Amino acid sequence: MRQFLLRLDERLQLIIIASLVGICGGVGSVALNRSLSIVSTWLNTLRSHWYVFLFPACGAVLASVFLNQVIRDIGGHGVPEVIYSISKRGGLLRLRSSFSHLVSCLLTIASGGSAGPEAPVVISGSSIGSNIASFFRLKDRQRVVLVGCGAAAAIAAIFNAPVAGIAFALEAILGEWSPINIIPIAISSSVGTEISRFLQGNQIPFQNRLFPISPLDVVACLGLAVFTAFGSTALMRILKFVGDKCKGLVSYEWVRAGLGGLFVGLIGLVLPEVLGEGYEIIRTIIEQQFPPGLFLVGLVIIAKIVATSLTIGSGRSGGLFAPCLVIGSFIGLFYQRCLVEALPSVSWAGESYFALLGMAGLISSVMQAPMTGIFLIAEITGSYQVLISVVLVSVVSATLSHYFEPFSVYHQELIARGELVRPRTDRRILLELNIMELLETDCHIIHPEMTLKDFVSVVKRTNRNYFPVEDSKTGNFLGMIHLDDVRSYIFNYHLYDSVLVEELMNRDILSISLEDDLSSIFDLFEKTNLFSLPVVQDSKFLGLISKATILDHYRKELMVQEEI
């Protein structure tokens, strides 16, 4: 089987493997979804008891102990780790990541933690993709695509939204829209969706009725974009703030998770709307059944943001998609009720219209991924007639929030650590080229006690302009002679026997060591204004690095990235 696959054309091979990834990713999503509803139903029977507020804390402690002690995997919402692996490790992910986050997330959400099941399924899908790629011994480039396939299948299956899956994988995970990516990802996304439809039926999560939209509503949705932009900024800032504070205050991870869970449980006592993934509450809003009152909605928005920050910031695995949808729909609701208060004479479109737009706006802003927001909302609500408003809110909100939080919630951490490396960028190439590849070793080494005459005979025999000087006994690097510096002397016959190399050489040459990265080498070239610099390790000369060689390699790196 493996031999047969490896003999196929690369595109065909990727498509077949992508379908396999799609099946596994889809099954993973459905499994989590099913177990979530079973456990939640069971726990709901206990809702009437007084100790219910302790549930999130217990779930959190269990999830944290499971993830950190039993499985020893990374916590948090995890998507940044997937992106990091694509940036730096050629898409390599651990096999245990394919199920660890599912279990941990099940414990978190079913017990009432405010998070969604999407990030864990993305991690598990990506990890399945990565490990299948490794099983077929595919190379980094294909493995990265299959990681994207896994993520796409997971999102597509959990939301029953194939196009949103494609958009998410390309926009948030891979960061590159190229044909070679799109085809396998589209296949995997479709397969994932089909699997989910086959196992649990073709249900549109938030089916809504048709509603009349007037041009005025379309104009009003621009105002909503401002609200969602602020909402997303608030969510991201509070999430970061709580995350930093939690790490600073409590060092034990399971204690931290437990405390976070406890606070969430306490908030849940007053406002049960904030608990869990919150899809039920969205359904209520879409059906326009949420109890009236402006103040209550505002309060729920703030409480949900805090609860989400506490859940995810305290280090548990859970997705941001679901909380974003909940907060977004509440913001939409809030905005609609404000509109009705301010201009009661106008007949505004229903609450569900604005709730939809609010979700799109918030997703687009928080992830800086407008396409994902647009397609996700269109697909999970089945309402293509609001597409224009959804597009408007998504792009305007993403643009506005860009001023406050320029990077996606998934990327900001990596960017802060300088570890987000996107394909086809200068950084990518500089990171990939290493010094050993650029090293020129065909240099003529000279010694300090040589005369100018000897040196001239060396110059005659070589085509190089830089001559490293080594101590003839210890072999240590002493300095360099650049032909330009001695050009005026080498034609002077009278000096041939009286001048020694050590009198000509430049001793304070800045040198490169093997650990230096290319961008610092470029800085060094700028500083010294030289064309070649010596690479010196443990005071031994290893070779030269020249600007011209770097250009040559740099160009080739760019050329091999082109897809034909």
Next chain:
Amino acid sequence: MKLTINDAGKLLGLPEVTIQRWIQQGKIPVQENGEGFFFVKKELEKWAYSHNIFLHRDIQKANSKGLFSKYCLLDAMKRGGVFFHVRGDNVKNILRETVSLSSLPPDADKDLLLDMLLQRERLASTGIGSGVAIPHPRYPMENLAGEAIVTTCFLEGAIDFNAIDGIPVFVLFLMLSPATDTHLKFLSRLSFCLRKDSFMYLLKNCTEKKIFLQKVEEIEGSFNG
């Protein structure tokens, strides 16, 4: 044809480390068998062509001809021929005679070559002094099939060549090279010979091809540079 990583590196002009990284990243088409990775030459060439990557095999061919062997000047002189008692009363006639004597490839245009030589003489005389001239065209001759030729002509009587030292010229070395670097290489070897007093003495008194070539062989053998 199978290529190893090392061969592929040479063909693409890249270090082995880079090729290995490209394999790892899946940027280059590679095959795998029990022993490790290998490249299929045709596939690799197609890939390089489609990515505009220059292949280094053509350079290798040119270098492998042994153009700059130890006795390259001697060989070129043997190819070009050595002639005595060449007649002519002025530069143009002498050059015409020299061109007709030299063993050029059959498709060479002798009239064009003569024009080119005269053009070069008008620019500056190729009489380099001490009665020696090295006529050559201004541009390399590409139809020489990679092999330079040096035709030696001892003149019947010395003629005025507008040489830099004004001394009439009695010997001509017609140098035809396929490329500039070849020309310079031959020029430096020839001038190395001309600096030797024994060589100059021989030139003035030489009557036999065999003795002349023996001397060149002797001096070129001692040339390093």
